[in-house]
Amino acid sequence: LAKTTQPISMDSYEGQEVNITCSHNNIATNDYITWYQQFPSQGPRFIIQGYKTKVTNEVASLFIPADRKSSTLSLPRVSLSDTAVYYCLVGDMGAGSARQLTFGSGTQLTVLP
């Protein structure tokens, strides 16, 4: 299982760029890195997924260095509504095992006005 380590909490101000880093030193060759966002009393919501280098979509960017032992979720120009818990998930369902899709404790991002 690729364990992940994230900061417990981060604060930012509206309009700033926020970078949340996740460490996954034991990542396996076939593992992908997926980030989820969770608001209180809701289920996690998929944000972005990547394998290596950089991935960008309409809400975020994901930076993965060559050794893949960490990844950084980048949220451009955050707003108050981005206040949520962000989870980094590392795994691969190729072998048919869901057990490894294990969430850590996540990072509580608080955006201040």
Next chain:
Amino acid sequence: DTGVSQNPRHKITKRGQNVTFRCDPISEHNRLYWYRQTLGQGPEFLTYFQNEAQLEKSRLLSDRFSAERPKGSFSTLEIQRTEQGDSAMYLCASSLTGAHSPLHFGNGTRLTVT
């Protein structure tokens, strides 16, 4: 709304009672997962179905817990003889069959055992 649907949203029960939750996944998703989440923690994996077959169960899933997915469509999670330690949010997710298909979660059922 074509997302994952869970019912009920909230359930309050007395210790010792049985409860059943329902999950309706996204229709074209073959995989269905149950997770449990307690306050301040990330979701913990409970069990996973590929179509109607239950392929994995966590050690967390004691013999008081049972999950079914008849006909590979909706799924139910039953907890028998509930205990106060069962109080948690129970989350259902579904995904396509690909090795890296993201999970799509419902908004969960909040269980409170008094």
